[in-house]
Amino acid sequence: MQLRWLAVAGQVVTICIVWWLFRIALPILQMIAVIVFLIGLNIVSVDRYRRRANVTNAELFASLLLDVAALTMQLYLSGGAANPFISVYLLQVTLAAILLTARLTWILVFITSCCFIALTQFYLPVFDVYRDDGDFLAVHIAGMFVCFLLSSVLLVFFIGRINFNLRARDAHVARLREQAAEEDHIVRMGLLASGAAHELGTPLATLSVILNDWQHMPDLEKVPELAHEIDEMQAQVERCKSIVSGILLSSGEVRGEGTLRTTVNTFMDELAAEWRAARSPQRFDYVNSFGEDQPVVSDTALRQVIFSLLDNALEASPAHVMAEISRADGNLCVTVSDEGPGFTPEMLAALGKPYQSSKSRPGGGLGLFLVVNVVRKLGGVVSARNGAFGGAIVTLTFPLAALLPGDGHGH
Numbered sequence: 001m002q003l004r005w006l007a008v009a010g011q012v013v014t015i016c017i018v019w020w021l022f023r024i025a026l027p028i029l030q031m032i033a034v035i036v037f038l039i040g041l042n043i044v045s046v047d048r049y050r051r052r053a054n055v056t057n058a059e060l061f062a063s064l065l066l067d068v069a070a071l072t073m074q075l076y077l078s079g080g081a082a083n084p085f086i087s088v089y090l091l092q093v094t095l096a097a098i099l100l101t102a103r104l105t106w107i108l109v110f111i112t113s114c115c116f117i118a119l120t121q122f123y124l125p126v127f128d129v130y131r132d133d134g135d136f137l138a139v140h141i142a143g144m145f146v147c148f149l150l151s152s153v154l155l156v157f158f159i160g161r162i163n164f165n166l167r168a169r170d171a172h173v174a175r176l177r178e179q180a181a182e183e184d185h186i187v188r189m190g191l192l193a194s195g196a197a198h199e200l201g202t203p204l205a206t207l208s209v210i211l212n213d214w215q216h217m218p219d220l221e222k223v224p225e226l227a228h229e230i231d232e233m234q235a236q237v238e239r240c241k242s243i244v245s246g247i248l249l250s251s252g253e254v255r256g257e258g259t260l261r262t263t264v265n266t267f268m269d270e271l272a273a274e275w276r277a278a279r280s281p282q283r284f285d286y287v288n289s290f291g292e293d294q295p296v297v298s299d300t301a302l303r304q305v306i307f308s309l310l311d312n313a314l315e316a317s318p319a320h321v322m323a324e325i326s327r328a329d330g331n332l333c334v335t336v337s338d339e340g341p342g343f344t345p346e347m348l349a350a351l352g353k354p355y356q357s358s359k360s361r362p363g364g365g366l367g368l369f370l371v372v373n374v375v376r377k378l379g380g381v382v383s384a385r386n387g388a389f390g391g392a393i394v395t396l397t398f399p400l401a402a403l404l405p406g407d408g409h410g411h
Helices: 002-021 028-050 056-079 084-099 102-120 134-215 222-249 266-279 300-318 345-349 366-377
Strands: 260-262 286-289 296-297 320-327 333-339 381-384 392-399
Touching: 002 056, 002 084, 002 102, 002 134, 028 056, 028 300, 056 084, 084 102, 084 134, 134 222, 134 300, 260 266, 266 286, 266 300, 300 320, 300 333, 300 366, 300 392, 345 381, 366 381, 366 392
Parallel strands: 286 320
Antiparallel strands: 260 296, 320 333, 333 392, 381 392
8 A cells, every 4th residue: 555655645746747857748638537546446445444454365366457457558558568667567476475375476477478479569649759869868767767766665675664564563573482481380389289289288288177176185285385386377277278279279170169249449358468468578568549340350370479479579679569459441450569679670671470580499480480471371460670760570460351250351
């Protein structure tokens, strides 16, 4: 379509120069009619492209054929094969070779060759009057040069655009492959965690039964310190069982619990309170500015993601962790920040890649890797940056529609 607009402008300029400057008589009305046809064709093409961007080979071939027909008509009206712009056919053939299938390209080569041959026999002889003029040859050569320069510039421009699109497509395919590899990594880690959770379930249940029996032994009840320790052990075992159940729930193996419906504010407030009680940070600033409440499904995966993010922040900055909940354009935004060393440029560039961490320990970096991939599975995005005065800021953005009850989001 861009090439056609340039063709329209070029034809108007060329006809004006030939008519007024070189005083060569041309069938102006017929040539203007061809230009009007090209303008109408492009208006239709633009409207069709806006309604549906995907273009088939057949549609593109038909479009190029109409361009060839318009060029052939203009050449017929202006000297046929003697017109120096006859080589513009090569531009159409080159575009076809790049954009179309081989079979359609060879068909277009055949058609343009037939048009060229036909123009040697059938044309309006507008140049015959000037053939004996010595200046006509110089004008004809100048026209050939203009045609060569125009074709070269257009070919470089459009082939450069096409190559850019191809490189962008290749980069997109590479990203998809990388994402598939990361998701495969996640699946393998999930299977490992699920298997470990199954294996841990039995010994934890055994420990819970034993501790429960100890709690009712008269001899142990007489020792308050020991009774307190047993209570603490029982609480920790229950916490381990809850973690194991959460792992199995996230892997799709629900253990009898029904779907939990709640609201955004309730879910986030309870999550913040639970994390504060479980981790006991020195300072935890939690701000809920979500506004008007909205019903959602309590998503265990989302809960674990936010817990993991808060744990990472606490590990990087034990003295102070901050979390803020907000709403933006129909999205739930969870921002977690800390006063730690922040992200290095390399870590920001490789956000969400496994084993990218500033903690210098085995397994470091898997937390954020899991966060990014789980958030992506939930339809959200993760962004990270460093604060103006130090520390890291990570924002999770989820579409609220994905968390609504009854949306089929795996609940």
